[in-house]
Structure formats: structure tokens, C-alpha cells
Amino acid sequence: MASTDHTLSIREKLGYSLGDLAANLIFQTLVTYLAFFYTDVYRLPASTAATIIFVVGMLGAFLFTPLIGILADRTATRWGRFRPWILFTAIPFGVLSLLAFTTPDLGERGKVAYALVTYALLVLVYAANNLPYSALSGVLTGSMSQRNSLSAYRFVAVMIAQFIIQVLLMPLVLILGDGDRVQGFERVMTVFAVVGTVFFLITFATTRERIVPTKAQSGGVLQDLSDLVANRPWQVMLALTILVFANLALKGGTYIYYFQYYMSEAALAGFLQDTGFNGMIDALNAALTGMGLAGFQWPEDPATSAFSLFNGSGIICMILGIGVSRRLADRFGKRDVFGGALFASTLFLLAFYAFPPTAVPMVFGAFMLHGFCYGITIPLLWAMIADVADYSELKNGRRATAIVFSAMLCGLKIGLSIGGALVAGILAHYGYVADADQQSAAVVDGIRMTVSVYSAIPFLVAVALLFTYEIDKRMEARIERELGERRRAAGTPA
Incomplete structure (x- = not known):
């Protein structure tokens, strides 16, 4: 039986933090560059891009996130409640990250539909991955001091991802695309998708849920x-x-x-x-x-x-x-x-x-x-x-x-x-x-x-x-x- 003051190993802290680095390579890109990508790379009208981002964002906030929260708390597997979500969303997250930043020529209406569907699916899978990931920090240990340490590791990884996106993304797009932003975004996101998928799998493999609610705690x-x-x-x-x-x-x-x-x-x-x-x-x-x-x-x-x-x-x-x-x-x-x-x-x-x-x-x-x-x-x-x-x-x-x-x-x-x-x-x-x-x-x-x-x-x-x-x-x-x-x-x- 694990103890309340369980000390997390450096291996587990690093493994957990890689999940946030992976997620934030995509999240920071969405926050910082999605509007620019839609208007200046995929060539959607600015009003259309704004509508897609707002509508899908509200779906994420008021539908996808609460739904995943309810389902995750009621998940019961041999791996725990939250780790399976990280495992089974790792590959879909990577694939959808790439698809959301590709630019198929589908005509005016087709491009709008493609952007809407791929972004909505990405936000859904992001919620299904990141919410259980965040909740996992609350069940790895009952020690509040260890949680402080775990959060420090986690958010150093977040800052690394933020630095990559806010400082280096556009130069990387231009370098990998040889000046072509369309190819550049696709190639950069391919790298992010592969790296992110691997990091999520490492997070799953290196962590363990120790705070397990009793059956008496279940409720509606x-x-x-x-x-x-x-x-x-x-x-x-x-x-x-x-x-x-x-x-x-x-x-x-x-x-x-x-x-x-x-x-x-x-x-x-x-x-x-x-x-x-x-x-x-x-x-x-x-x-x-x-x-x-x-x-x-x-x-x-x-x-x-x-x-x-x-x-x-x-x-x-x-x-x-x-x-x-x-x-x-x-x-x-x-x-x-x-x-x-x-x-x-x-x-x-x-x-x-x-x-x-x-x-x-x-x-x-x-x-x-x-x-x-x-x-x-x-x-x-x-x-x-x-x-x-x-x-x-x-x-x-x-x-x-x-x-x-x-x-x-x-x-x-x-x-x-x-x-x-x-x-x-x-x-x-x-x-x-x-x-x-x-x-x-x-x-x-x-x-x-x-x-x-x-x-x-x-x-x-x-x-x-x-x-x-x-x-x-x-x-x-x-x-x-x-x-x-x-x-x-x-x-x-x-």
C-alpha cells in the first residue's frame, strides 16, 4: 500500500512533464498562430476564421471539457482512471495536430468545412488527453510537497514548449519549408506530432496512480x-x-x-x-x-x-x-x-x-x-x-x-x-x-x-x-x- 508521503522519483516527474511539453507544442501553436495560419496560410476569410475559432472554443469549454471530466472520473481499468486516456489519445492527437495544419485544396466551402471539422476534432481529442493528464497530477501522490515539486517539473516543460513556439516557430517554418510557409507548417507539425506521440507514451509508461477512491465514494x-x-x-x-x-x-x-x-x-x-x-x-x-x-x-x-x-x-x-x-x-x-x-x-x-x-x-x-x-x-x-x-x-x-x-x-x-x-x-x-x-x-x-x-x-x-x-x-x-x-x-x- 502506497503511503501518503510517497516520494516521486525524478524519472516519474520527468516522464509526467513530457506530457505537458507534448501538449503545449500544439496548444501554444493554436493560441499563438491558428488565426494567422487560417488567414495567411490557408487563405480563409478573417471573419470565417474568427467564427471557427470562437465556435469550436466554446464547444471545448462548455461541452467537450465537462463531458470528459465526467467520463474520466468514472473510468475504471487496470491502469487506473486517467492514464488510459493518455495512452489511447496519443496517436489521434498527433494525427489531428498534423491534419489541422495541412492545406488541402478543396474549394471555398470545402476548405471551411475541413478547417471546422479538423479543429473541432483536435479540440475534442485535446480535452480527452489534457484533462485526464492534469487530473493525473492529483492522484500520483497524496503528498502536497511532492505535488509542488511535480508541478515545477511540469511547468518547466511548458515553458520550453512556449519558448519553441513563441520564439522559434516561424523561423523553423521558414527553414523547413525553404521559405514556403505552407510546406513549412506541415513539416514542423509533422515533427511535433511524432515527438508529441512518443512523449505521451512515455508519460503513460512512467507514471502510476496511487490515490484510488473506494467504491463507497462513487456517485452520480x-x-x-x-x-x-x-x-x-x-x-x-x-x-x-x-x-x-x-x-x-x-x-x-x-x-x-x-x-x-x-x-x-x-x-x-x-x-x-x-x-x-x-x-x-x-x-x-x-x-x-x-x-x-x-x-x-x-x-x-x-x-x-x-x-x-x-x-x-x-x-x-x-x-x-x-x-x-x-x-x-x-x-x-x-x-x-x-x-x-x-x-x-x-x-x-x-x-x-x-x-x-x-x-x-x-x-x-x-x-x-x-x-x-x-x-x-x-x-x-x-x-x-x-x-x-x-x-x-x-x-x-x-x-x-x-x-x-x-x-x-x-x-x-x-x-x-x-x-x-x-x-x-x-x-x-x-x-x-x-x-x-x-x-x-x-x-x-x-x-x-x-x-x-x-x-x-x-x-x-x-x-x-x-x-x-x-x-x-x-x-x-x-x-x-x-x-x-x-x-x-x-x-x-x-
Whole structure:
């Protein structure tokens, strides 16, 4: 019988984290480039692309995710409840990832139907894979300290995937496609599909479910939903998830405009030159062409080039933040560390409004500090959601891990939708003109407000909400102790 304080091996932590790297190679591509792919590569009308993305996104949030959560909690196999979902979706996930980014010539209506069907199936399989994967973190061990460690491993993998997509994807598309974006996307996604499938299989093979609900804990769907509604920490975490991901979409969707229309092009060009970045790209190109490969086609205009470097530096600092997250959480508790780090990251966001257009080093410095502080919170969010599942089991005598995680994934998708819609709505409110060489002073000020003050609001509300979240360090220890005693008394794995 496994013990409550089971220590996960490095092998199991690495194996589990590879699943998130695999999923995020696709998820980050969808979030960052799907609209661009549909409009500029597959040549769908922008309004059609927007409709497909919105409709399928809502299906994912309100139909696919809850459905998978209900089914996963009721799965019973010799491999456990959640691992079989990872196993049996590994190959379909890879195949659909490739199909969603291929461009068959099917005529105008056929292309729309193809995009709609392949994206819908990909979102369905993504939910069937990623929700059980997320819930799996709550049943690998009953030790909250080990969950903190597991989340740190997991989200380093997420940041690696994010770096690959946000910094390197377009250069890879141009290199592998020899300048042809259609072939480039297909070849890159083929690599992602193969690598992702292998990584999912490794996750399945290297993990083991140890928290197994007793038969007495089984119940109906209405009972699961009733437990959620009465679970105050779950309510707080749902609101927190929506707010955090609304912030991510809002600021993430506006930074490019901040570089394009507010930052000084001359100052950006000078920064890239003075820091040696241009020289590094030139040296890399010389090495690649010397090996007979196509050049590393990095964006040449200063705003786009600096923006890519900006993203990359932020991601590196987030990884550093993730690295110290576990130690802080073990010492002070997840709630207090999450709230403190989120508040500190918000202060660096607010600083963006004060920077003049020529203050490129200060902009990069503030973003890197923001990334470090925010990185501390990244693994804690999902570890706290696993704690909520434990809290529910302690209060109700029943465990429904997947339905708890499914509600949070719904919150994630709602937050991303709200934040993404706010970007377009705020720009329209201030009078943004697409493709204009320059924007009005009102638009520029609106962009500065969005990346600073407006983006800070969701984080500040989230910090305030944490004062009503009762699972502090003392409560964490009580939950872990009492659930362990209860499971041992029942003769089930702890």
C-alpha cells in the first residue's frame, strides 16, 4: 500500500512533464498562430476564421471539457482512471495536430468545412488527453510537497514548449519549408506530432496512480456538481483561473502593438545591435549556410525582432521563477506564495505605462522581473487545484478529481476568450486603424494602458480573492494528514 508521503522519483516527474511539453507544442501553436495560419496560410476569410475559432472554443469549454471530466472520473481499468486516456489519445492527437495544419485544396466551402471539422476534432481529442493528464497530477501522490515539486517539473516543460513556439516557430517554418510557409507548417507539425506521440507514451509508461477512491465514494453526476457548488475553495480557484488567463490573453495580445506603435524603432534597432543580438543571428546564419542549410530567417524589422527577443527573455525568467516555486511553497504555503508573487508581478506590469518610447532596456528589465515573479505562480495554480480535490474529498467523503480539473480548464478557456476579445474591443474603442503606419495619440495611450493598468486589474482582483481562500499552509497539512489516516483505515492506497 502506497503511503501518503510517497516520494516521486525524478524519472516519474520527468516522464509526467513530457506530457505537458507534448501538449503545449500544439496548444501554444493554436493560441499563438491558428488565426494567422487560417488567414495567411490557408487563405480563409478573417471573419470565417474568427467564427471557427470562437465556435469550436466554446464547444471545448462548455461541452467537450465537462463531458470528459465526467467520463474520466468514472473510468475504471487496470491502469487506473486517467492514464488510459493518455495512452489511447496519443496517436489521434498527433494525427489531428498534423491534419489541422495541412492545406488541402478543396474549394471555398470545402476548405471551411475541413478547417471546422479538423479543429473541432483536435479540440475534442485535446480535452480527452489534457484533462485526464492534469487530473493525473492529483492522484500520483497524496503528498502536497511532492505535488509542488511535480508541478515545477511540469511547468518547466511548458515553458520550453512556449519558448519553441513563441520564439522559434516561424523561423523553423521558414527553414523547413525553404521559405514556403505552407510546406513549412506541415513539416514542423509533422515533427511535433511524432515527438508529441512518443512523449505521451512515455508519460503513460512512467507514471502510476496511487490515490484510488473506494467504491463507497462513487456517485452520480448531480452529486459531483453539488459538491462543486458547495466547495468555497473551488469557487475561488475558478474565479482565479478566469482572471489569470484573461490577463495572459490581454497583455499577450497587446505587447506586439506596444512594440509596433509605441516603442522607438531607432531605439529598438540600437538595442539589438548593442546587445550583440544581430551579430549572434549573423553568426548562426553563417554556420547554417556553411552546412548547406537554409538561413535562419529571423524577422528583420526591429519591432518584430525585438518582440521575439522580448518573449524569449521573459520565458527564460519564468523558468527561473518556476525553479524556486517549490521551496517557497513548502516553507510558506502555496496560497501565500501565490498571492505575494502575483502582486509583485503586477507592480512590474504597472511600470510599463511610465516608460518612455526609448527606454528599451527598462522595458526588457521590467518584463524579465515580471516573468520571474509570475513564473513562481505558474506551478502553484495547478497544485492548488489538486489541493481543492483533496479538500472536497475531506469534506464530502468522495473524490472527483477530473470534474474539479475540468471546471478549471473551462475557466482557462473562458479567461482566454475574455482576454482575447478585450484586446480587439479596447483597440476599437480607442480608434485603432489596421495596417496604419502610425496610430493616433489616443490609440497609443490606449495600448500603454492595456499592457499596464488594464492588464493589472485581473491580477489585483485575483490577489484580493486569495484572502477568502482558506487552504493555507496549516490547512494543507491537516488535509494531507486526515486523508492519509482515512485511506489507511479504509485499506485503500493513500
